[in-house]
Amino acid sequence: MKTTKQAITQAILGVCILLSASVEAKLPPLTVDSAKAELGKRLFFDTRLSGDDSISCSSCHIPQNGFSHPEALSPAYTGSDGFRNSPSLINTAYKEVWFHDGRIGTNLNDVVRENITEDWLMNMDMRLMQERIKQDPIYVEMFQKAGLGEPSNGGVRKALPEYLKTLTSKNSPYDLNNLSALASQGQALFTGKAGCSQCHTGELFSDGLAHNTGVPENPDIFTDPMRHQSFLAFNMFMGIQDYLALKRDVGAHVQTHKADGSDRGSFITPSLRELTYTAPYMHNGMLSTLDEVVDFYNRGGGQDSNKDQRMKPLSLSKQEQAALVAFLESLSGDPLIGDEYEWLEYDFGYEYTEDWSNAKN
Numbered sequence: 001m002k003t004t005k006q007a008i009t010q011a012i013l014g015v016c017i018l019l020s021a022s023v024e025a026k027l028p029p030l031t032v033d034s035a036k037a038e039l040g041k042r043l044f045f046d047t048r049l050s051g052d053d054s055i056s057c058s059s060c061h062i063p064q065n066g067f068s069h070p071e072a073l074s075p076a077y078t079g080s081d082g083f084r085n086s087p088s089l090i091n092t093a094y095k096e097v098w099f100h101d102g103r104i105g106t107n108l109n110d111v112v113r114e115n116i117t118e119d120w121l122m123n124m125d126m127r128l129m130q131e132r133i134k135q136d137p138i139y140v141e142m143f144q145k146a147g148l149g150e151p152s153n154g155g156v157r158k159a160l161p162e163y164l165k166t167l168t169s170k171n172s173p174y175d176l177n178n179l180s181a182l183a184s185q186g187q188a189l190f191t192g193k194a195g196c197s198q199c200h201t202g203e204l205f206s207d208g209l210a211h212n213t214g215v216p217e218n219p220d221i222f223t224d225p226m227r228h229q230s231f232l233a234f235n236m237f238m239g240i241q242d243y244l245a246l247k248r249d250v251g252a253h254v255q256t257h258k259a260d261g262s263d264r265g266s267f268i269t270p271s272l273r274e275l276t277y278t279a280p281y282m283h284n285g286m287l288s289t290l291d292e293v294v295d296f297y298n299r300g301g302g303q304d305s306n307k308d309q310r311m312k313p314l315s316l317s318k319q320e321q322a323a324l325v326a327f328l329e330s331l332s333g334d335p336l337i338g339d340e341y342e343w344l345e346y347d348f349g350y351e352y353t354e355d356w357s358n359a360k361n
Contacts, residue, residue, distance in 0.1 A: 026175050026203045030093055030165045035146040040163025042142065043156055045343040048132050049116055051123035054078050057115065057160070060086045063337045066277030067167060072285025073220060073227060077123045081226040083218075083234070083249070085285040088278045090336060091271060093165040097208050100283040102268040103238070103255045108161035116156075120230040126153040136349055166341065169273050172333035179330050185320075186327025194297070194314050194324055205272035205331065210252035212266045213311055214302025217248050218284035249284065265306050276332040290325045 043049060044057045060074045060082070061067040067089035069075070074082035084100050092098070097105040104110050116124045133139045133151040140151060148155035173179055179187060190196045201207045221227050235243035238254035252266040267283045281287045287296055296302070298321060301311040316324065338344075 027091065027094060027168060030168065032165045033146070033162050035142075036148070036159045036162035037166050038163075039139075039142040039146045039148075039155075040159035040161070041166075041341070042138070042343045043133075043160055044163055046348050048348060049122060049124055049129055049156075050077065051125070051128075052078050055122060057122075058342075061089050063342050064277075064335065066090055066274040066332075067336070068278040070279070072218060072280050076120050076226075076230055079226075080120045080230045081224065082120070083221045083227045083231040084283055085280065087270065088274055089164060090167045090274045091169055091204060092167065093161070094168075094204055095206075095208070095271075097268055100267045100270075101252045101254050102208075102210055108164060109157045112157050112160045120233060126156075129153065129156065138347060167336055169331075170334045170336065172273070173330040174327075175333065180326060182323050182326040183330040184327075186323035186325070186330075189316070189320055189324050190327055193320070194316060195310070196297070196324075198310055199269045200272055206269040208268065210256070210263065210266035210268050211308045212251075212264075212304055212306045213297075214265075214304040214307045215267075215282045215284065215296075216286055216302050218286050221249065221284070222247065251283070262306050265304055272328060272331050274332045275328050277335065290328050291321070294321045294324050294328075 047053050047056045047059075049056060055075065055077065060069050062069060069086035072085060074084060074086040076082040087100065092111075093108065098108075098111045099114075104114060113126075114121075116122045116129070117126060130151060130153050133156070136151075143149060143151045143155055146155070146159060148158065169175065173183065190200075199207050199209070199211055221231050231246075231249070232243055235246060235250065235254070239257070240246070240250060240254065248265060250264045252268065253261070253264045256263045256266075270283075275281070275290060279288060279290075281290070281293050287293050294316075297311075298314045298316045300313040301307060
């Protein structure tokens with residue numbers, strides 16, 4: 001029988017092991033400037049960063065949904081709607097390419113600019129944005145505290161990426177080496193029989209490359225006029241010559257432009273972290289649950305002439321599919337919600353202008 005002293009010592013040792021596991025997350029730590037990150041957090045939730053003061057970054061990237069959006073296709077700027085699923089921003093600071101088509105592969109500064117200025121996203125003239133935030137005394141103080149001088153476009157593009165660096169996976173069973181027996185079986189399948197690790201590699205579980213898995217098209221893109229006009233305008237701007245005749249999302253073709261079209265329908269391998277919060281799945285939200293995702297791959301993916309040749313039926317049993325789902329669920333940690341991650345106090349000064357297109361000075 002254990003003595004009281006032995007029991008206490010063992011309990012303390014167990015706590016130390018648990019704390020050590022929590023600290024030793026498998027994603028490398030990021031250095032964060034707290035003042036810049038706090039400024040970026042307020043900017044992220046401020047609708048004044050959109051042209052008509054109607055949406056903020058958080059309108060499409062909702063903390064409770066893993067900084068993604070619960071609808072298959074994202075919202076967009078007033079007068080339009082989105083044609084792709086909103087990707088999670090958790091761990092985005094670790095990425096080397098961004099957007100489902102991988103069209104930006106430089107840095108988060110450029111990603112921020114794209115989202116703020118693109119007309120179907122936030123449609124903001126950054127010169128106007130600069131003047132708006134200069135009129136807010138809270139921003140004047142926060143920019144000074146962050147060492148960025150007076151409020152400016154450049155400062156916004158430094159502060160928002162700093163905030164995004166705070167959005168990292170926290171205490172997932174995978175990172176804590178605390179997998180259930182079923183999840184452990186799923187991990188073995190993931191790297192073995194199921195072959196998931198051929199593309200879902202590294203600690204982000206993504207190779208950062210574009211692949212075609214035969215995901216079916218989302219018909220709403222082509223039947224909803226608001227979404228279709230966004231889709232057409234985007235593809236025209238990206239230089240897709242047959243944009244008016246498209247019946248599919250060409251994906252990474254917008255940046256690779258292979259003459260034979262073999263890159264059409266290819267999309268960047270998504271990270272698998274925080275999946276329990278970010279349903280629905282795929283670039284167009286066509287799969288609603290992780291069970292559907294695993295079943296999709298078990299069947300060898302969908303039908304597409306450009307489909308990756310590695311996509312084959314896996315012949316996983318129901319129990320093996322359940323194990324794979326359990327492993328995928330183990331890649332999700334604590335929800336990133338509350339004061340640490342959200343600007344919960346509304347102190348932005350003025351409200352959305354109703355009927356903005358007819359507003360008069």
